[in-house]
Structure formats: structure tokens, C-alpha cells
Amino acid sequence: MRQTLGPALKGGWQVDWELIEQTSEYVELAIDTTLWFDADGLMFLEEDAPIKGEVWRLHNNDADPRPSNPHAHCVGGKNSGRKLHLGTRQLYAGVRPLGRYLDRRQFERLLDYARERFPGVVFPLPA
Numbered sequence: 118m119r120q121t122l123g124p125a126l127k128g129g130w131q132v133d134w135e136l137i138e139q140t141s142e143y144v145e146l147a148i149d150t151t152l153w154f155d156a157d158g159l160m161f162l163e164e165d166a167p168i169k170g171e172v173w174r175l176h177n178n179d180a181d182p183r184p185s186n187p188h189a190h191c192v193g194g195k196n197s198g199r200k201l202h203l204g205t206r207q208l209y210a211g212v213r214p215l216g217r218y219l220d221r222r223q224f225e226r227l228l229d230y231a232r233e234r235f236p237g238v239v240f241p242l243p244a
Contacts, residue, residue: 134226143176144234145192146227152220153208161217171196175203175231184209185242187235189227203231204242 137145148170153161171194179187188209189201200209206224208217219227228240 137172143174145172145174147172152223153217155216170194177235183212203240205244
């Protein structure tokens, strides 16, 4: 089941979120264009990065509590295998923080969907 969650505009970028799959255990969202920043707010630009974005899976009860519980797993795209802390916006490789943070507007849209899907969890999570 694919459902567009609606466009969000960020400085001329249109960021479409799309519901890919939803079960009782997880939800998968496709993010058309992910924007990443460092701790100082400077955008990461990668020459070899693909234009299209990523698929993120949010688990309701993930067995792995790191980097946050719950957290999101990238299951498709250039950050496949990495995790997203659902409090700090920071990208992780396993338990190692990478110093990259998801755009605030994209993060808020992700949390809006997480709040709807997992009403027992208060987002954003503590750091």
C-alpha cells in the first residue's frame, strides 16, 4: 500500500513522504530527498549521492534499543544499514554517531507520522 503523506517545501526542495508498508510491528516511509546537516547547521553535499532518497523503517518494539528506543532503520538508499535517533535527529552507523542530522522539517514530519502510529510514545525522545 502506497500513500503520499503530502509535500513539504524546504528552500525550493519538494520533499515527498510516502507510506510504503504498515504492520503492527513497523511502518516504512519513503523520503524522496533527504537533507543532512552537521552540528553547526551546515548542509552535507555529496557529489556521488543519488538524487532520490531513502526508505526508513520505524519499529514499534525493536529488540535493539540503540541509538534510541524506538529508532528508525534505513532499509533502502544511500544510508542503508544506518539508524536515526528519534530524539536528536542524528544518523548512526551501529552505535557510532556520524555527526549528521536530518533536516528539522523532515524530522518533524517523520515524528508526526510516528506519533500517529505509536500513540504510547512521546516524541521527540530524550537525547
